Amino acid sequence: MAVASDFMGVYEIGPVFRAENSNTPRHLCEFVGMDFEVPFKNHYFEVIDIIGQMFGYIFRELNAWFKTELEIVNQQYPFTPFEMNEGEAIKLNFLDGVQLLKEEGFEQDPLKDLTTINEA
Numbered sequence: 001m002a003v004a005s006d007f008m009g010v011y012e013i014g015p016v017f018r019a020e021n022s023n024t025p026r027h028l029c030e031f032v033g034m035d036f037e038v039p040f041k042n043h044y045f046e047v048i049d050i051i052g053q054m055f056g057y058i059f060r061e062l063n064a065w066f067k068t069e070l071e072i073v074n075q076q077y078p079f080t081p082f083e084m085n086e087g088e089a090i091k092l093n094f095l096d097g098v099q100l101l102k103e104e105g106f107e108q109d110p111l112k113d114l115t116t117i118n119e120a
Contacts (some may be wrong), residue, residue: 009038046089052089059084 002010016033040046059082063070070081092100098110101118108118 003037009036011036048089048091052085056084056086060086 012035013032014035015030017030018027031077037051038047063081069115073079098108101108106118108114
């Protein structure tokens with residue numbers, strides 16, 4: 001309704017419930033999702049850049065606001081701090097992605113979907 005009301009962007013974070021059979025390690029029946037509707041003028045890469053900027057902001061601010069809490073969690077469950085490129089989002093076509101996988105020793109047919117292992 002908000003998009004139809006001429007808002008320039010609509011963002012929502014809320015619960016998502018899946019109705020299909022999702023009893024697998026790859027699917028969740030319920031999760032919190034983020035949805036947004038934004039216009040783009042020339043190319044859908046504009047939307048990808050918005051996503052990149054948004055995640056850069058989220059991770060930068062989480063690290064700033066919750067530094068103490070992250071250090072406490074890291075003592076019990078050691079982790080490498082997540083770093084994200086703050087610039088323009090990286091955009092790869094499928095063949096470039098397949099080439100990167102091959103350079104890292106993974107086999108991937110360029111004419112087929114990514115395998116489960118290669119998605120990780």
